[in-house]
Amino acid sequence: MEETIVLADVSKEYGSFKAVDRLSLSIRRGEIFGLLGPNGAGKSTTILMMLGLTEPTGGSIRVCGHDPRTEPLQVKRKVGYLPDDVGFYDDRTGMENLLFTARLNGLPAEKARERAEHLLSQVGMEQHAHKRAGTYSRGMRQRLGLADVLMKEPEVIILDEPTLGLDPEGVREFLLLIQRLSREQGITVLLSSHHLHQVQQICDRVGLFVAGSLLAVGTMSELSAKLFADEPVVIEADVFPASDQLLEKVGSLDAVTHVERAHSGELVMTCRSNAAADIARLVVESGASLHRLSTKTYGLDEIYHRYFEGGQKHA
């Protein structure tokens, strides 16, 4: 598949401090990619380098086939950038702000109005089109910001913390809007966030970015598998009767490192690998009935806790 954004070994040093450390990353055309990391991870610095607004101290970047360092204008033409706080002319209406952007991009007046009207309706702002931007709520500003970056029909949209300051329903609506527009128009989307829970709803892939380095990249299930590959598998079984003899047999399986009875009476087995089939067979062979058997898988909450709430850089 065609790649729209390619970073190879990109670094950004401020004196002896490495804000971005040898970052390599490829984002495919039409993909929605989430750059996730806690505050200070280097997300904004990476975005600014992609836009040609700050220079990397090492490595190379291609955005839509152009090098932002040497061809910033070509990149600017194809990339729409929505910063975390969009600046509008507050004394002008939403429509006037869009028309102003259109003029900057050299769009003929009639075409500009047509497109602005279409986009205002696409982002659900047609009713507020003629109100002053200064009266808009945070969510409305974000919608207008999205319409604004779409005015130049970009191939790529880059959004820095787009959900900052929105309420939960506003976050959901805004992210679904981005997803819809990306799917309908084949736009590549890169969004940075420190909200894993929000972003995973719409991202095809995410990259976990901590202290200037990318820890892992993939779909949520790939990340979960990668990041927890070395974790023990925990299997719970609701068995009757759970005799001592059965416990002993289960404990003697090679893969099982520990067996205990939980307060609820269920058996909880810690295993080196997924021994669910062997455990089920032993239970049935022993003449007991197996009411439930489940394998604990690591998901979003564990990833979130480990990388974003817990000690940031994972050993």
Ligand SMILES: Nc1ncnc2c1ncn2[C@@H]1O[C@H](COP(=O)(O)OP(=O)(O)OP(=O)(O)O)[C@@H](O)[C@H]1O
């Ligand atoms: N101009 C600068 N001079 C020195 N250090 C800088 C400069 N710009 C950024 N940094 C440092 O680089 C690191 C990465 O900053 P960056 O803004 O890219 O992080 P971020 O992941 O976007 O975080 P946030 O979500 O807080 O914006 C931070 O430690 C920051 O203090």
